[in-house]
Structures are given as structure tokens and as C-alpha cells.
Amino acid sequence: MIGVLSRNTKLGNEQDYQIRRVLSRSELSVVYIVRHIETGTMSVIKEFFPSALARRCSDGKTIKCLKASVSPQFVKLREAFQREAMVLRDLQHPGIVRYEGYFETNGTAYLVMEYCHGITLDSVVRKNQLRINADFLRTSMLPLIGALEHIHQQGYVHRDIKPANILIGKDGKSKLIDFGSVIRYTDSATEHPIFTTAGYSPLELYSDKSLQTPVADIYSLAATLYFCCIGAAPIAVPTRLFEDKLVSVRAGNRAVSPFLSRIIHWGLALSANKRCSSLRWFRAALQTEYILHKKSVVRLTGRKPAVVPHSLPKEREFQHSD
Template sequence: MAEYYDPQTYPKAWNYLQTGTIIDQYMIERELAHGGFSSVYLARQMADQFQVALKEYLPRKLAHRTWNNVVVANSPEAQGMFRRGRALFFEEAKVLAALKHPNIVEVVNFFRANDTVYMVMTYDYGITLDKLIAKKMLAITEEFILAVFDSLLAGLSYIHERHFIHLDIKPGNILVRPGNNSLLLDFGAIQRISTTRINKLDTVLTPGYSPVEQYDVNARMGVWTDIYAIGASMRTCLEGKAPPLAPERSQKDTLIPAVKVFSRKYPDYLLKAIDWAMELKPENRPQSIEQLKLALVKP
């Protein structure tokens, strides 16, 4: 019989793997990031001391860690959802392990342990775009935007060519490395391009970056869905904040076109490309990465 625990009775520190914890062949060094469904740790491969990023599936609304690091559902009612999410996480790892491109995060291993699933990724040095913007760590120039997004579009094009869509592009998932070369992170929402909607109940929605069709379970998603998120991420570079929610825009669009707001600071071709990518109707946006890349060619 399954045993359930009240997570409120356990120390909050147990929510995270502690420094020195050994999972399979990896030793935890420190936490790098955490979200509602998972945490990412800097870890070291014990055989050769090679540093990696270790991602653990732990949806805190559904499950928690016990004293011996086993992950258990919070209740019998949460058990089914926890298991379904765990299976999807494992499938995500299998998909990513087969995708190899210098501008998308590389999965080098994945395994089951502690009644959950772990994904091992290469560890890259850099700062996520959202932190660069929020902390004003450097000037957001035309050259910076072109460098970051040109490299990002290279990775995204590779994904689309293999009939996948990312579905969670946002500044927090764009790692900016030395030379403004970007790396696309977090493929937890990835889906195959299909004529029908897949995983209707598991769609990830990120306010400001998810387009209208992502909110509609009956709408078809495609390359154009990722393109909206790219446009919204570029707009955030200009404005310093996320754009309004797409459903709000569809009711009453208060977002003034970038060509009107930023014409004194950025060139016309760049602003037009951002506005095009952020068109509300999917059919009015670029229909391929190649179309967007051509729009971003400096005259």
C-alpha cells in the first residue's frame, strides 16, 4: 500500500537536494533554479568530476521529498497526476537526448531514482536574458538583440525541422553566453507538430509570451506559436517588461506597435519584424523561422 505524508510536517529544506547528496553517479553541488514542476542543480559526475546540470521532476503541488530523498505524492488524489507528469518528463528527456544542436540545451543522460525521474544536461556558463534585462547588466542595443536572437533562431529552426515546437520560449529560458551566443533551455512543454492538439490538459501557458492559440484547446499550434513567443521576448528586450497577455490583447489591444514606441531608439526593420511576429492572428505572423530571419536582416 502506498504511504502518503503531509508535506507541512517536514522541513522546507527537504524540498531541495542538499549539497553532497549522491544521486546515481552524480554528486549535488548546489541548486541552480527551481519551478513549479522541477528543480535544476549543479552536480558533478563522480567518475571524472565533470560538471553537469541535473534536473529533477518534483511538482510541489502534487508531491514532496521525504527524509530519505524519495519523492511521494501528497495524497491518493494527487498520485495519478504525479505519475502522468513523471511519464511526460521521462518522454521529454528521451526526445531531448536525440536533439543535438549548439544552441539548444543538450541532454546527456536520464534515469529513474527515488521514485522520480532525473535528466542530466551539459552545464553552460551564462546569464538568462530575463536577469540581464531586469538587472540592466548591459545595454540592449540593436547588435545585442540580433546576436542573441540570430543564434536562438538557429536552434529553434533545427527543432522545427524535426517537427517539434518548443511552446515555452521566454527570456527566462534563453541563456546568454559569452559573445551573446544564446542557448534555448527548458523543453518541458515540447510537442510534435500535429494537425490536431496534443496533450490538451498539459499545455504550458506563460503570461505575455503564449499566443492566443495556446489558450484555446481547440486551436492548432505550429511554428507560428513559437514565433509569437520570440517576438514577445524581443519586445521585452526593448521595454524591460513582459507584454500584455494575448487573450487580453484579443479583447482590447492596448499594446502600441513597436514601430511607434521605439522608432527613435531602434531601426525600423527590427521593430517591424517584432510587430509582425507578435500579430494576434496566427496566419498574420511569419510562418517559418526563415521568414522571420529574412525580416531581421539589417538593410
């Protein structure tokens, strides 16, 4: 892959990591799987490399701006990358990919994270389609709710909850793997950069001057559950503003209980003031869905439901996105 660091390149303040291979590349970064030379453990390193603004020098390592005119933008994006690292350092939680370090060299910055096995939630849902059930939702979504509660308690809003940013491990539990859009909602700043994903971003994220609080993440959580239940994202907010034809979860999947369907729809309210404001409702709805599922299986078969894990593809590594 052109422009990336070569295999066996050493990284770190003490040159203690060795690149094994490239995991992914985006407009803002390159992600590598690395090995710690002393311990042999594997990690993931994310290198700040905005390809539209910078180039790799002839030494094969150093990154420099393409021209002086883009230097302010490069610096601004690099500061945002550094903030992402510091936020991840502050948010240690089982439902969040673990921070392992940060360093600067080669004219750029590097974020070190734990190496995880699994697959993103969007891939799991697309593979399983209508086989996603209450067992899977309870196992995968409760850790996500716990992670969001922790994020909000620390004064942050994630702003980019979506299936592509949620890793499902072999045990079925979830981890959040991208924090590039996080802001501190307790700050006095009145402007925030606009980052949106059609179907998953609430109305307030489409403005850089709007009040952005934890209920923004509740919208995105509800949209993620919507996707899990019916296999498609909700209608994007700009379209709903003109004519809101959002179909309820239960209309798209009769196996979902009216209670969970109503909670999801409440979480998808366009107005933040009318939206569900507590994650406790989602935890209660998922627990209730699981109980109802168990009772329905017992009623139909006379037996307790077998614990059948969701179907995952062969083990693969997660991919970070910007």
C-alpha cells in the same frame, strides 16, 4: 533547504554523480549542480519532485505520493517529465542546452544536462535597459532562430519561448534551457495541455483544442524581440482581444528601424493565419538592423563601430524553470 537531497548525495545508475548544491526549486522539480565523480566535470541534474503531490521519505532520498488519490496526476506529470528528457535528447543543437542523460531511481526521475555559465535574457535586458543594440540582438537572437528552425524541422513546437528561458553566455550567444512545454505538432492528438505566459503566449496556446504549429513560436519570438527593444513585454493576448492597443516597437524606441519594427509587429498578429510564418524574415530583419547600425555609426563618426560586448553581471549559473 527542506525536502531536497543533501550535499554529497550520490546519484545515477552507477552512483557516478555527487551533489554539490541546490541550484533552484520549483513546484515540479529540484535542480542540482553535480560533479561527475570519475571525470570531475560539472553537470546539472533536474529531479522530478511535484511538491504538492509527493513527499521525501525518512531515508532522505525516496519520493512517494502523498495519497493514493493523487497518484494518477503524479504519474501523468512524471510521464511529461520523461517526454521532456526524450525531446531534449533528440534536439541536439548548439542553441539548445545539451542533454547528457536520464535515469530513474528513488521513486522518481532525473534529467542530466550540461552545466552552463551565463544569465537569462530577461536579466540582461533589465540590467542594460536601453543599451541593448543591434550588435547584441544579432549575436544573441540568431542562435535562437537557428535553434527554433531545428526544433520545427524535427516536428516540435516549443510553446514557451520567453526571456526567462533563454540563457545568454559570456560570448553573447543564446541557449534555450527549458523544454517542459514542447509538443509534436505532427501528432494526430487534438488536445494539448495549456501552458501560457502573459505577453509571450499566442492566442492558440490558451485553448487545449486549438491547432498549434510553429507559428506559435514565431509569436513568442516576436514578443521576446519586443521586450529586448523596449524593455517591456507586449500586452497579453486576452487584453488585446477586447481592445488591441499594442504599441509598435518603433514608437517605444526610435533607434529601432521601421523594417525590424514591422517584422516584430507582424509576428505579433493575434490570428495565426495573419502572422508571419517564416523565421527567415526575422533573420533578415536582424541582419539588416546590424548593417544599418554600422552605417549610421560610420556616417556620424567616420569610423567603424567598435565591438563592445553587452554588459553582463558577474558569471553565474543558469536556472531551469518548469
